Amino acid sequence: MMKKKLAIFELTDCGGCALNILFLYERLFDLLEFYEIGEFHMASSAHEGGHYDVGIVTGTVSSHRDLELLKEARNRSDYLMALGTCATHGCLQASVEMPLKEKLKAIYGNEGNPMRALEPKPVVEYVAVDLAIPGCPYDKNELFQALMDIAKGIEPTTPDYPVCIECKLNEYECVLVKKGLPCLGPITLGGCNAVCIRSGLGCIGCRGPLPGEVNPAGEFEILRELGYGEDYIVRKFKTFARWEP
Ligand code: SF4
Ligand code: SF4
Ligand code: SF4
Known part of the structure; x- marks a missing residue:
């Protein structure tokens, strides 16, 4: 070959x-x-x-x-x-x-x-x-x-779901709900097997936003209700993916 x-x-x-x-x-x-x-x-x-x-x-x-x-x-x-x-x-x-x-x-x-x-x-x-x-x-x-x-001539598949899915499949405790941590899992592309949540940390969005039906406005509101400031949330959203629309 x-x-x-x-x-x-x-x-x-x-x-x-x-x-x-x-x-x-x-x-x-x-x-x-x-x-x-x-x-x-x-x-x-x-x-x-x-x-x-x-x-x-x-x-x-x-x-x-x-x-x-x-x-x-x-x-x-x-x-x-x-x-x-x-x-x-x-x-x-x-x-x-x-x-x-x-x-x-x-x-x-x-x-x-x-x-x-x-x-x-x-x-x-x-x-x-x-x-x-x-x-x-x-x-x-x-x-x-x-x-x-x-x-082998096969087109690789890529994940099309958020980190939350992998978090749930692994039955990790939700650090957003239980601890109020600013977890970006709901709007971040999965594929890492929710490795940060396994360590008790929030997802910081290092795989970039989930394309398609992602709802950053909803995440923004949730984080605001938890007491995080607007500037902080916007900076967090842009840390890894400023060039995303
Ligand atoms: S901890 Fe984060 S990734 Fe896991 S379910 Fe909660 S919001 Fe989603
Ligand atoms: S920060 Fe990156 S590695 Fe950690 S849970 Fe989020 S996407 Fe996965
Ligand atoms: S900073 Fe860039 S090169 Fe370094 S680990 Fe992250 S993605 Fe990779």
């Missing part, structure tokens, strides 16, 4: 999503039965170039270098995956609502824009992707399954 060629392209981010691939540990060898990795800076200095069957992009477009690399990744990959919330929604570095000039000045003083920075945006704002797997970081089981499916 011909192995598929795989490349991982890393834009500006914390490195967590690329590192998380290595945390597949021995299951990486299962993937290597189907894939030959041509580019993966976190793990290797190899840089094959040329065409890839599958490209994975992590990070936000935060500089002209990122934008050039993203376009190259799109042009050179048959199947392109946005991996992690930086790539799918913009994540933390895109959450600060301040003109780019002011941000640069606050950090670097009057030196202008030596790194050719751009306003941080998710990759899906610039190019079409074939699959988006959010999460900060994403659930590595989801990535593993998606890559195995692609290798």
Whole structure:
């Protein structure tokens, strides 16, 4: 069987999503039965170039270098995956609502824009992707399954339900109702198996909003009735997904 060629392209981010691939540990060898990795800076200095069957992009477009690399990744990959919330929604570095000039000045003083920075945006704002797997970081089981499916010619399925569903299936206590914690589970895309609720924490929305019938106004009202301020709630909603409408 011909192995598929795989490349991982890393834009500006914390490195967590690329590192998380290595945390597949021995299951990486299962993937290597189907894939030959041509580019993966976190793990290797190899840089094959040329065409890839599958490209994975992590990070936000935060500089002209990122934008050039993203376009190259799109042009050179048959199947392109946005991996992690930086790539799918913009994540933390895109959450600060301040003109780019002011941000640069606050950090670097009057030196202008030596790194050719751009306003941080998710990759899906610039190019079409074939699959988006959010999460900060994403659930590595989801990535593993998606890559195995692609290798076998099956289109990966993605969750279409909120975190609350997984929370209920696991019979976790509702921290919103019982403790008044500001849990965003009702409006956040599931797929993480409600891992934060298992630890007694509220969901902070790291997988981004549930597309479709999501009701942020209802969640907003519930949090307001619990005593949270409007600014706090709006900031919380925008922490991981400011670029969502
Ligand atoms: S999504 Fe989160 S873990 Fe992944 S690169 Fe961005 S900040 Fe890091
Ligand atoms: S704890 Fe959060 S995710 Fe779980 S049911 Fe309550 S609101 Fe939903
Ligand atoms: S429970 Fe919420 S914050 Fe925690 S991993 Fe899942 S989506 Fe992210």
